[in-house]
Amino acid sequence: MSTTAEETNDKSTREVVAEAGRRRTFAVISHPDAGKSTLTEALALHAAAITSAGAVHGKGERRGVTSDWMEMEQARGISITSAALRIDYADRVLNLLDTPGHADFSEDTYRVLSAVDCAVMLLDSAKGLEAQTLKLFDVCRARRMPVITFVNKWDRPGREPLELLDEIEQRIGLRPTPLNWPVGIAGDFRGLLDRASGTYTRFTRTPGGATRAIEETLTPEEAAEAEGEAWTQAVEELELLGEIGADFDVASFMAGESSPVLFGAALPNFGVSQLLRALVDLAPPPSDPVDAAGAGRPIGAPFSGQVFKMQANMDKAHRDRMAFVRVATGRFERGMVLTHAATGRPFATKYTQAVFGSERTTIETAYPGDVIALVNAAALKVGDTLYAGRKVEFPPIxxxxxxxxxxARAVDAGRYKQFQRGIAQLDAEGVVQVLTSDVRGEQAPVLAAVGPLQFDVVSHRMAEEFRAPIELAHLDYTLARHTDAASAPVANSLSGAEVLTRRSDGELLVLVHNKWRLRVIQRDHPELVLEPLLAGGVEQEE
Known part of the structure; x- marks a missing residue:
């Protein structure tokens, strides 16, 4: 009996929908030093993706964090780039998009948040909500993204758990609904009381925390005998939460109105398996994406995906350029010839990889929610759409x-071609925004950054990768605004302002010394177009 094309298509669609249902794609957001990279490794360890975890600053034979592959990251102990880690766990595919923790690299984090379906908000038990976490949560709120909260470092002195929950609700309006509760105060972490089952999990740390912590499950009666007053206090606090209705609700979680809360300590691997189970059970799978025109594209439709990150020279031996693409719909097969929506030109996918930190493996197939890395993708830039079949283009990032x-100026004029190539590549990757003007010329582009550490990355990479060292002259501007061709000549003539063209999209930007100067300009020249830039969908603060 022959199989019709329609039956084949129906079978393929059902396969795509089923595989998409197995995916959980999420990012971890936090303030610097909250333990994000350590948690990333702990999750990979508990999912058996790696055999041993290393601290950010390795000691002895302990290696560096798996997701931190760049030399500067390993040397400074901070995450600069984002990394995509694929983990198979409990019949699910977890796509963990690790992000820079430092505030100076917020733009990379914002791009990553456009490629995930859920976020894990990581809090330091002693510090609670901090500035960078608040900024990133605002982006999640704007995208109506579900957020799971993990209170980290409970093995160190910190604040009361009820106080932390109150801060979450009062400062960001997110109703916390704990799934488990710590037994023992911060700094005296005994274990976790599971709200659903009432059982108690007690942890034993392994040497150096390099392998999974030993977990022992006790009944409530056994826990009461073993932990005494600490258990009684935990039970009483949970009863109080029950009385005020702090119970998990799927609808409010999916609407971004409440957040399930878990407690733990990533470094010794306490509470990490509980977070993994929460991600499997609660994080949403991919859904039908919406295109730039506002129309939905069924998840089972032919392949489509969007570039959310560019990264060059991850492989020193080949000096390649890699585009990270979130699969939005359909089944991806290596070797497919896709269409680049921005140009209408074909794009071959012969070299496609899955990236786990510094390790690479060739990937043959991928489904919605997966992240694929296309090698030698010089024609692509952040925000581009690739598709098969009916044309689709997703909203820009x-x-x-x-x-x-x-x-920025080249130190060695004889290496100007390398200077140009390096600056253009860093602009395409989104490491910095590169601005030019007729007055300054292309020999002296203006680099625009969220934080000064981005300039350190540019200087390092220009010298090491492109052999074109640069010198930087910092400008006394702190704000950028959109303008138009009619307003540009007037704005350019004003004191404390300068008009530049952003190379990648041709858009006119006005740089202003500070917000007070901006207000004076707006008062004296109300006819000028000076529109705020958006930060990941959130208008920048004045």
Whole structure:
């Protein structure tokens, strides 16, 4: 009996929908030093993706964090780039998009948040909500993204758990609904009381925390005998939460109105398996994406995906350029010839990889929610859409509003071609925004950044990768605004302002010294177009 084309298509669609249902794609957001990279490794360890975890600053034979592959990251102990980690766990495919923790690299984090379906908000038990976490949560709120909260470092002195929950609700309006509760105060972490089952999980740390913590499950009666007053206090606090209705609700979680809360300590691997189970059970699978025109594209439709990150020279031996693509619909097969929506030109996918930190493996197939890395993708840039079948183009990914500006010049005029190539590549990757003007010329582009550490990355990569060292002259501007061709000549003539053209999209930007100068300009010249830039869908603050 022959199989018709329609039956084949129906079978393929059902396969795509089923595989998409197995995917959980999420990012971890936090303030610097909250333990994000350590948690990333702990999740990979508990899912058996790696055999041993290393601290950010390795000691002895302990290696560096798996997701931190760049030399500067390993040397400084901070995450600079984002990394995509694929983990198979409990018949699910977890796509963990690790992000830079430092505030100076917020733009990379904002781009990653456009490619995930859920976020894990990581809090330091002693510090609670901090500035960078608040900014990133605002982006999640704007995207109506479900958020799971993980209170980290409970093995160290910190605040009362009820106080932390109150802060979450009062400061960001997110109703916390704990799934488990710590037994023992912060700094004296005994274990976790599971709200659903009432059972108690007690942890034993392994040497150096390099392998999974030993977990022992006790009944409530056994826990009461073993932990005494600490258990009684935990039970009483949970009863109080029950009385005020702090119970998990799927609808409010999916609407971004409440957040399930878990407690733990990533470094010794306490509470990490509980977070993994929460991600499997609660995080949403991919859904039908919406295109730039506002129309939905069924998840089972032919392949489509969007570039959310560009990264060059991850492989020193080949000096390649890699585009990270979130699969939005359909089944991806290596070797497919896709269409680049921005140009209408074909794009071959012969070299496609899955990236786990510094490790790479060739990937043959992928489904909605997966992240694929296309090698030698010089024609692509952040926000581009690739598709098969009916044309589709997804909304562009907004750029972050820069606050620091510096003029870049080549130290060696004889290496100007390498200088041009390096600056253009870093612009395409989104490491910095590169601005030019007729007055300054292309020999002296202006680099626009969220934070000054981005300039350190540019200087390092220009010298090491492109052999074109640069010198930077910092400019006394702190704000950027959109303008138009009619307003540009007037704005350019004003004191404390300068008009530049952003190379990647031709858009006119006005740089202003500070917000007070901006207000004076707006008062004296109300006819000028000076529109705020958006930061990941959130208007930048004045």
């Amino acid at each position: 907004p750029s972050f509003a820069p606050e620091h500006f510096a003029v």
